[in-house]
Amino acid sequence: MTHSLALEITGLHKAYGDHPVLRGIDLTAPTGSVVALLGPNGAGKTTMVNVASTLIRPDSGTVRVLGHDVVREPERVREQIGMTGQYSALDALFTGRENLRLMADLVHLPKAEGRARMGELLERFDLVDAADRPASTYSGGMKRRLDVAMTLIARPRLIFLDEPTTGLDPRSRRTVWDLIREQVADGVTVFLTTQYLDEADTLADAIAVLDGGRIVASGTATELKRLVPGGRLEVRLGSDGDVTAAAASLGPDATVDADALTVSVPYDGEVAQVRSLLARLDGTDVTTFAVHTPDLDDVFLALTGHTTTENHEPQEALR
């Protein structure tokens, strides 16, 4: 039985005590797509994943996974999903192979099939050499790969990845991205949460921006970028005096960042505007010049009034 929607969330509310975490979420993920839930820490991303993966119950609203209601038919849902939480969900005392075997046993794969699947995943996730070492000796990137491999043993139709690359070095991130893409090529639906805009931008077919328990915008990366009109032309200047002078000659449209010694103006994409800008700055000490096309960071700022990094940096520093 195929459903056109792998995930269908309507009017979802969830509160922890008096503290509302999700305040009326509507969201869908078409089968075979990658949907990214983008938002800062504390936005409610993990809560949403936990509700959709049957870990916690919604206060109100409905969540259907491949046609099954998470509250009424949790077992049917669990048969079709795979979940990789934010923190590594493996047995650190076990080796990589033993962890995979545990999963194969728990999903009742026949012995031979289980062994074949394990070999295939160890190979694909580049864990063959480390397969017989305890997982406690693995690096962060290896743990994450094993984690995702464990999720995939049962060939789930929908996988949840809660911040799959948080804390990983750039190379491991890229590896995890490639692994996610491979899954999608196999027809798996992926629902991932992230606080990284580039991650959502690279992987997702559709992005939902979550802030304060509400979806504040959704669409493709291109559609979201369209919400922020145009780009910006930015010049960096040699001194404070030059900044004042440049701001004066560029008029009321100019945005000044005195600390960074930069002045920027909205950009419509025409070459003429670049020429005229530089002409108007003739005589001021312009050190560098940049053209910014809007990225998701701009979208996030425009939508929520704060950037994605504001909320999570202190915590990142603690790690």
Added chain:
Amino acid sequence: MSTTTASTSRATSGSSLALAVRDSVTMSRRSIHRLIRYPALTVTVLGMPLIFLLLFVFVFGETMGAGIGGAGGGRAEYLHYVVPGVLVMALAGVATSTAISVAMDMTEGIIARFKTMPVARVSVLTGHVVGAVLQSVFVFVTILALAVLLGYRTDVTATGVVTVTVLVLATSLALTWLSVLLGIRAKTVETASNTPMILVLLPFLSSGFVPTESLPIGLAWFAEHQPFTPLMEALRSGLNGTAAGSDLWVALGWCLVAGLASYVGAKRAYDRDPTTS
């Protein structure tokens, strides 16, 4: 509508029992595997009763023995008296370590993974219980063997062996479910390691180390009515090859009540939405 529901639920309950057994076997293998992979835990659990055994026999033994066996009593008499007490304390010690390993499991992501898989829910807990009961039997046999090395001798009878086996299994099952409950409900691993300490202390306030008659009146009343005393006395009778009488039934009754209540509580605590607590 109602007939459909009934037949579906029957169909799934039949297969869900098979599923629960199968998953419990897998989870039990996991627990046993963990115990083997991490022997330090079992060594710690063996260490405490061993130290108490040596302490009671070689440090307090001579004096305590005189108190128990009358004028002729000494170290050998006290060894004979104290072994059941140390054995029960050893079982309680295993319960403490079970609570810790359950709490550790709960704080790690792997439980969330199990909960989102089509795995029989109770299997995670039964896995821990099977592992802990095996650990209990291992610790019990080892401490008993060490006591024999120190000169502990009894009249072994068939009834005695059966009594002791039943008591060890019933006690460790009850204590383990209780510690699983404490382990799940503990907010942190530290709490999980502190709360079950009471299980290790309670045997001291029983007939395990001194006869209850020698205690001050209030304490004697408590000692005579707390579950560890009938357990201790039944175990003593079993080991000595004498009839355990009503102590056995009272002890098994306590095990049944505590075990069942803990099982129900643990299952409920495990199933509960973590956000509503």
